Amino acid sequence: MTVAIKKVGVIGSGQMGNGIAHVAALAGFDVVLNDVSADRLKSALATINGNLTRQVAKKTISEDERKKALDRIASAEALDALADCDLVIETAIEKEETKRKIFHEVCAVLKPEAIVATNSSSISITRLAASTDRPEKFIGIHFMNPVPAMELVELIRGIATDDMTFDTAKAFVARLGKQVAVSEDFPAFIVNRILLPMINEAIYTLYEGVGNVEAIDAAMKLGAHHPMGPLELADFIGLDTCLSIMQVLHEGLADSKYRPCPLLVKYVEAGWLGRKTQRGFYDYRGDRPIPTR
Ligand SMILES: CC(=O)CC(=O)SCCNC(=O)CCNC(=O)[C@H](O)C(C)(C)COP(=O)(O)OP(=O)(O)OC[C@H]1O[C@@H](n2cnc3c(N)ncnc32)[C@H](O)[C@@H]1OP(=O)(O)O
Numbered sequence: 001m002t003v004a005i006k007k008v009g010v011i012g013s014g015q016m017g018n019g020i021a022h023v024a025a026l027a028g029f030d031v032v033l034n035d036v037s038a039d040r041l042k043s044a045l046a047t048i049n050g051n052l053t054r055q056v057a058k059k060t061i062s063e064d065e066r067k068k069a070l071d072r073i074a075s076a077e078a079l080d081a082l083a084d085c086d087l088v089i090e091t092a093i094e095k096e097e098t099k100r101k102i103f104h105e106v107c108a109v110l111k112p113e114a115i116v117a118t119n120s121s122s123i124s125i126t127r128l129a130a131s132t133d134r135p136e137k138f139i140g141i142h143f144m145n146p147v148p149a150m151e152l153v154e155l156i157r158g159i160a161t162d163d164m165t166f167d168t169a170k171a172f173v174a175r176l177g178k179q180v181a182v183s184e185d186f187p188a189f190i191v192n193r194i195l196l197p198m199i200n201e202a203i204y205t206l207y208e209g210v211g212n213v214e215a216i217d218a219a220m221k222l223g224a225h226h227p228m229g230p231l232e233l234a235d236f237i238g239l240d241t242c243l244s245i246m247q248v249l250h251e252g253l254a255d256s257k258y259r260p261c262p263l264l265v266k267y268v269e270a271g272w273l274g275r276k277t278q279r280g281f282y283d284y285r286g287d288r289p290i291p292t293r
């Protein structure tokens with residue numbers, strides 16, 4: 001049994017929020033995109049339009065589909081605007097306190113039958129669910145970046161998630177044309193449990209001087225056929241998000257093999273968060289990315 005989903009709320013309009021709004025609107029859902037900052041919402045809508053336009057140019061979608069998708073997205077600074085959503089997907093920053101506060105506030109305005117999901121990369125679904133008034137209607141729907149291009153979505157049940165919520169989330173992902181991988185609720189789930197230690201190790205490789213940024217990325221692109229080098233990918237994900245995921249792995253599994261590299265910590269402390277701040281392992285402020293080490 002599934003619940004009918006017509007209207008989807010997306011909380012947080014960063015790179016994941018705009019991608020989720022994009023694919024949901026393209027699949028025919030009405031979308032309300034929420035963020036604390038009006039500027040963020042404006043730039044998210046511009047990004048969505050840019051990505052839809054690229055799809056039109058590549059003939060993946062028609063001009064009519066682009067226009068209709070954009071018309072289906074409303075933006076709102078207040079969570080009240082999500083009151084009549086059937087499904088809400090939280091995709092604000094990877095900080096548990098921020099997410100808990102959002103769930104507390106949004107559940108107060110949602111109808112009781114609405115499903116609440118998080119796009120968290122790593123945090124316990126059971127623990128987040130416990131901060132809501134509806135743990136049985138709470139689930140992890142974890143998209144990959146960039147959302148319009150990646151085929152996979154991980155689904156993670158908390159201890160209380162009911163079958164109706166799980167089946168509805170599965171049907172929702174299918175309507176987006178994406179594949180599901182089901183993960184148990186352990187730190188960082190499947191993709192990030194494997195991917196982030198690899199990225200963290202690449203940063204240790206840099207920190208210990210085994211190779212420079214260019215050599216490490218070239219090695220993994222040309223030597224292992226990865227589409228992006230691990231440092232380029234870290235910048236793409238966001239170094240703050242990478243650090244948060246490593247911290248969740250380190251604390252959650254209590255194993256020193258997940259210790260975040262001090263160089264990753266240093267970059268985050270500097271505010272060099274990767275592409276989103278124009279500087280990380282590469283400097284993106286010029287015509288082409290220049291390695292920072
Ligand atoms: C941290 C987490 O919690 C989980 C994660 O997401 S981990 C990160 C997972 N993601 C990855 O590992 C990405 C690795 N990189 C890649 O796969 C590729 O480099 C890439 C798909 C991003 C780009 O591929 P490419 O061949 O260089 O580019 P290109 O051919 O221009 O684009 C391929 C498709 O991606 C889309 N795309 C590329 N960049 C995009 C972006 N930033 N936003 C939206 N769409 C994008 C393009 O529109 C294109 O779509 P169509 O095939 O529908 O036309």
Ligand SMILES: NC(=O)C1=CN([C@@H]2O[C@H](COP(=O)(O)OP(=O)(O)OC[C@H]3O[C@@H](n4cnc5c(N)ncnc54)[C@H](OP(=O)(O)O)[C@@H]3O)[C@@H](O)[C@H]2O)C=CC1
Binds near residue numbers: 012015016036040
């Ligand atoms: N980056 C990635 O590759 C992936 C990330 N994720 C997960 O998705 C989530 C978002 O990541 P990502 O999009 O990269 O992060 P971004 O930093 O790009 O975006 C986060 C957005 O959330 C906004 N925000 C912060 N607090 C609130 C709030 N209280 N209410 C509403 N919006 C808020 C931020 O606004 P402001 O900047 O003004 O604070 C920002 O616009 C994280 O949980 C992350 O772990 C999942 C898969 C892949």
